[in-house]
Amino acid sequence: MDLSYTPEQEAFRKEARAWLEANVPKERLPSFDTREGFDAHCAWEKKLHAGGFAMVPWPVEYGGRGADLLEWLIFEEEYYRAGAPGRVNQNGIFLLGPTIMEVGTPEQKARFLPKMASSEEVWAQGWSEPNAGSDMANIQATAIRDGDDYVLNGQKTWASRGAFAHWLFGMFRSDPESTRHRGLTFILVPLDTPGITVRPIEKLNHKKAFAEIFFDDARVPVRYQLGEEGKGWDVAMATAGFERGLMLRSPARFQDTARRLVDLYRKTVASGQPVAPGLRDTVARCWMDAEAYALNTYQTVSRLLAGGKIGAESSLNKIFWSELDVRMHETALKLLGHRAELLPGAPAAGDVGEWLDGYIFALAGPIYAGTNEIQRNIIAERILGMPRK
Amino acid sequence: MEFMFSEDQRLLQETVRDFLAGECPVEFVRGQWETETGRSPEFWSKLAEIGIPGLLVPEEYGGLGMSEIDAVLVFVEVGRAALAEPVVPTAAVAAPLIRESGNTALAERWLPPIAAGEALVAVAQPTSPLVPEAHVADLLILRAEDGLHAVPRDAVRLTAQPSNDPSQRLFTVDWKPRNEDRIASGAQADRLELAALDRGALACAAQQIGTCERLIAMSVDYTSQRRQFGVPIGSFQAVKHHLANLKVALEYARSHVERAAHSVAHDVPCRSVDVSMAKISAGEAALQAAEVSLQVHGALGYTWEQDLHVWMRRAWTLDLAWGETAWHRARLAGALFDEERPAESFGFTPRVG
Numbered sequence A: 001m002d003l004s005y006t007p008e009q010e011a012f013r014k015e016a017r018a019w020l021e022a023n024v025p026k027e028r029l030p031s032f033d034t035r036e037g038f039d040a041h042c043a044w045e046k047k048l049h050a051g052g053f054a055m056v057p058w059p060v061e062y063g064g065r066g067a068d069l070l071e072w073l074i075f076e077e078e079y080y081r082a083g084a085p086g087r088v089n090q091n092g093i094f095l096l097g098p099t100i101m102e103v104g105t106p107e108q109k110a111r112f113l114p115k116m117a118s119s120e121e122v123w124a125q126g127w128s129e130p131n132a133g134s135d136m137a138n139i140q141a142t143a144i145r146d147g148d149d150y151v152l153n154g155q156k157t158w159a160s161r162g163a164f165a166h167w168l169f170g171m172f173r174s175d176p177e178s179t180r181h182r183g184l185t186f187i188l189v190p191l192d193t194p195g196i197t198v199r200p201i202e203k204l205n206h207k208k209a210f211a212e213i214f215f216d217d218a219r220v221p222v223r224y225q226l227g228e229e230g231k232g233w234d235v236a237m238a239t240a241g242f243e244r245g246l247m248l249r250s251p252a253r254f255q256d257t258a259r260r261l262v263d264l265y266r267k268t269v270a271s272g273q274p275v276a277p278g279l280r281d282t283v284a285r286c287w288m289d290a291e292a293y294a295l296n297t298y299q300t301v302s303r304l305l306a307g308g309k310i311g312a313e314s315s316l317n318k319i320f321w322s323e324l325d326v327r328m329h330e331t332a333l334k335l336l337g338h339r340a341e342l343l344p345g346a347p348a349a350g351d352v353g354e355w356l357d358g359y360i361f362a363l364a365g366p367i368y369a370g371t372n373e374i375q376r377n378i379i380a381e382r383i384l385g386m387p388r389k
Numbered sequence B: 001m002e003f004m005f006s007e008d009q010r011l012l013q014e015t016v017r018d019f020l021a022g023e024c025p026v027e028f029v030r031g032q033w034e035t036e037t038g039r040s041p042e043f044w045s046k047l048a049e050i051g052i053p054g055l056l057v058p059e060e061y062g063g064l065g066m067s068e069i070d071a072v073l074v075f076v077e078v079g080r081a082a083l084a085e086p087v088v089p090t091a092a093v094a095a096p097l098i099r100e101s102g103n104t105a106l107a108e109r110w111l112p113p114i115a116a117g118e119a120l121v122a123v124a125q126p127t128s129p130l131v132p133e134a135h136v137a138d139l140l141i142l143r144a145e146d147g148l149h150a151v152p153r154d155a156v157r158l159t160a161q162p163s164n165d166p167s168q169r170l171f172t173v174d175w176k177p178r179n180e181d182r183i184a185s186g187a188q189a190d191r192l193e194l195a196a197l198d199r200g201a202l203a204c205a206a207q208q209i210g211t212c213e214r215l216i217a218m219s220v221d222y223t224s225q226r227r228q229f230g231v232p233i234g235s236f237q238a239v240k241h242h243l244a245n246l247k248v249a250l251e252y253a254r255s256h257v258e259r260a261a262h263s264v265a266h267d268v269p270c271r272s273v274d275v276s277m278a279k280i281s282a283g284e285a286a287l288q289a290a291e292v293s294l295q296v297h298g299a300l301g302y303t304w305e306q307d308l309h310v311w312m313r314r315a316w317t318l319d320l321a322w323g324e325t326a327w328h329r330a331r332l333a334g335a336l337f338d339e340e341r342p343a344e345s346f347g348f349t350p351r352v353g
């Protein structure tokens, strides 16, 4: 056990810190759930890419810098420390990218990864359907082979940033006779394909960023199929592992929130405002849990670097970070007292409006990427080995 | 950066696990409840044969010369087996305290017999007047105004304080500090006492991890077999989610405990905060496991005869030892909010200068 960094890692941290300090926008960008904010975030991604920091763990040929997962954690720590913008292409770079790297053909890697790294192409995730939420195997949208094309029909929904994204990855039923997990194919779909209608849906934050997506005889070439025909479920499960596990929510994000929460608590107490007595302990607890998540992630990364795998335990992570995130924001709102209800722009909100935004955002964590109830089922059945029926 | 144990460390853990599975089954633990002292010199000799009392004793004194990073896995197994012999005071706390006291005569007198399994030491905890296993100790390490003292048992008077856990024997100690017993004073006594507290708390936290694992395993087994409404009760989602919650709490507590072992072994600046987080999270995981396990066992778990409460009581006992959860919570919050240093100076992620 060695918990120190090598001189190379320290040097990388310094380099990332210096670049971010010089380049992170001084003003917070508008929300990437708006057209304006989406474009601003894409511009930021281009800058990040030009600086060589868009996707540090990816191979150089795909626009990364060939770093290992430890350097990725270091980069994330610096990224959040610098208060850099959210990653508008997170579905692409954190979920689809690693999957393409694992199962994509050389042509697919060359075609998709570089433009993903630069966010020239931003991706939406098209898994959910009106009748396939937690029960994802109930997917009904179809992809029927016709020569060198798939013809897509049906509907996807709840696609994050689907209102603005350029591409969608999703699962479609390619074998109309099939049921459940079999007969599904993982397909990459350009959203400007004729026959596709994207209809934005307003989210809880009042912004039109979700989308439902309708397919009406939309033709997509077979070369956009990822993995084998009919094996989409297995490909998707690889993505789900990344999503719940490592990439989507790095610990730095929560450590940063925890540090801001500790500062908020100190400031609130110093201001003389009354603070409910239990909050002192709750804040300490949040800080401690953010630490636990970081420690646990470093352990996972150490194991992966030693040749290990990440399996069903990613369900433990997903529950832990999503519930921690809710608790931290909830606690911040309690500390804010009457200011808790003010939107970021309200003059009396000062610099505290972000907590409300963060709270609304955090509330979705226990729902997306597989609800926490589903994760608990997975833990009980696949990790603890409890009886299914 | 490599946050994992070596193969040798895992091997040591497995060896201890197998040893305790054979030598310390629950029948043995319960058998000890009925004996006069509650302790078994024969068993302690066997523990000494595999080196446990001398884990942290330097090799030149006959010990294994290991660090807390090695020892933490051993203590997980101690918890899994509900082993209540005085391994914490003797092996985890007293041995390194004597080593660090800088008192060569004391080390030469006590470390070899500790490692050989021929001497037991009881240590007063700064957080409680109750001293466990003082009745079988050859030496007691006690705190007085003027410093730390190492006192032979015949120089103190013990009063038994019956407790909720038949696996332990608790005592209050009447004694008079004598100059010839004093092993440290002033700042050095404070430093040794704080290190003792952190080591004791770490060893308890590791046992709480083992206790929690054992309670989960018992509950999974039981709920997979017990049938109601024609199906195993473990197939009910309410039961599953109870146990899934324990698993989440366990795994994140484990990360804190393993890091705290590293922090103690390397005496890092945040050592005490790290230990408190380990003790809080492991303690709560074990307490939660005790309650949930009882719930899913139904009335059967509520009997004296069923073995479940052996581990439930260990969870309760360990929570109070070397600083109860509330004490460690207060210490953590004090460090985070009352000290001048910024929150940035704590935490896992190191800062570049």
Ligand SMILES: Cc1cc2nc3c(=O)[nH]c(=O)nc-3n(C[C@H](O)[C@H](O)[C@H](O)COP(=O)(O)OP(=O)(O)OC[C@H]3O[C@@H](n4cnc5c(N)ncnc54)[C@H](O)[C@@H]3O)c2cc1C
Residues within 6 Å of the ligand: A124, A125, A126, A127, A128, A129, A132, A133, A134, A135, A157, A158, A159, A160, A161, A364, A367, A368, A369, A370, A371, A372, A373, A374, A377
């Ligand atoms: C902010 C946000 C972003 C999202 N982004 C995307 C995206 O980009 N792409 C995409 O494809 N999807 C996305 N989703 C959708 C998300 O994946 C689904 O909401 C999720 O899988 C749950 O499906 P559902 O909403 O249909 O709820 P349901 O499946 O109807 O579940 C409703 C409730 O019932 C519970 N429940 C259901 N089945 C069980 C069971 N077997 N055991 C116990 N409880 C059960 C659930 O846990 C939940 O509490 C997003 C959702 C949100 C909130």
